Amino acid sequence: MSLYQFMTPIKRKKPADENQDPLQSSKKAKPGDSVSKRKQACAYRHEWAQGRETWLYYRQDEGMYCKLCQKYNKRPFDRDTWNKTPCRRLRLGSVKEHEQSAGHLDALKLELLSTTSHNIAEVIQPEVGHDAIVSAFKCLYFLAKRRIPHVANFEPLLDLLTQLGLTVKDDLHVAKNATYCSDHSVREMLHFLSSTMEDDTIQRVQKSDFFSIMLDETTDVSVEEQLTLNCRFLDESGQLSVKFLKIIQPLNLKSNDEPNHLPTVSLNAETIARHVTSYFAEYGLNFDNLVGIGTDGAAVMTGNTMVS
Structure with a gap:
């Protein structure tokens, strides 16, 4: 083997161009x-x-x-x-x-870093003390119980407590982006309050041998029809108790038994009967223990559809 063979440059294959059309490649296609x-x-x-x-x-x-x-x-x-x-x-x-x-x-690492930072900012929030949360719920319950507009008056009430020497608002402000005094936070706390109170009332009604319901039609500030549902029952001590259960908005609900059922156009007898029945089924209330229905005497409330 001569030295010339070692000095001859080796022809290497050029890397394939990603934009080269494979049909125009120099590689010949097979005859078949x-x-x-x-x-x-x-x-x-x-x-x-x-x-x-x-x-x-x-x-x-x-x-x-x-x-x-x-x-x-x-x-x-x-x-x-x-x-x-x-x-x-x-x-x-x-x-x-x-x-x-x-x-x-490198681009993938930057994307992962950006996504992780965003998730941490949204999910991981500094914890609020138990006493501060309890005080906040008590303030909200005070406003709701007295029918005072809670969203607009929740933070001013906390400001009043601060002037009286209490640190409820300061304890809720655990971070710049976590104040727990926003409208969204107030609505969430109100939802938890109403759900807890409703569940407690339902459990007491389920234990009662007899109960009755009271229905009334009303409208909200947007003149949207609503159905208020209240109940009367005998508690554990045998005393008569009257409790508010729920505000049903039939126009925004669909029947669970009829997935394709369209939202209700108006509160008629059939609509009221369907949604009250659906509410009883959802919370396990027994119709056999229902001994009375109280209404305002309107025809839509006292028709045969409701009591059948």
Whole structure:
């Protein structure tokens, strides 16, 4: 073997250009291959995006793009492919090659860091002391019990307590973005209050041998029809007790027994009967223990549909 063979440069294969059309490649097709089969082989397959939905997408008649490389302006292999220009080499190998490129991995790390920081800011909030939460619920219960507008007066009531030397509001302000005095927080606390009180009343009614209900139609500030439901029952000591149960909004409800049932147009006898029956079924109230129904005497309340 001569020294000349070692000095002769070795011809290496050039890396495949991702934008090179496979049909125009210098590789000759086999004699038995048809043009349609070769075109089908280089077509984009939607299953390639399974597990890669966060970054891979395909544009018809253009090629494949990477959302993350576009978002963080990464140029894998120092080329604009996958970012500003599409990858026209429609092969699963091209997808995997880009997936392992340094530029794409950097973009993936930035996306994970951004998502993690966002989730931590939303989910992980500083804890509020138990005493502060109890005091906040007592203030809200005070407003609701006296029919004082709670959303507008909750924080002013806390300000009054601060002037009296109590630190309820300061204890609720555990962070800049966690004050627990916003309208959203007040509505959530009111929902918990009403659910707890309703569950307690339902349990007492279920233990009673006899009970009756009182129905009345009313409207809210937007003149939307509502149905108020109250009950009378004998408690554990045998004393007569009257409790508010719920405000039913038939116009916003659908029947559980009829998934395709459209929202009610008006409060008629059939509507009232259906929603009261649905409420009894939801909370396990026995119609056999129902001994009376109290209404305002309107025809819609005393028709045969209601008592049948």
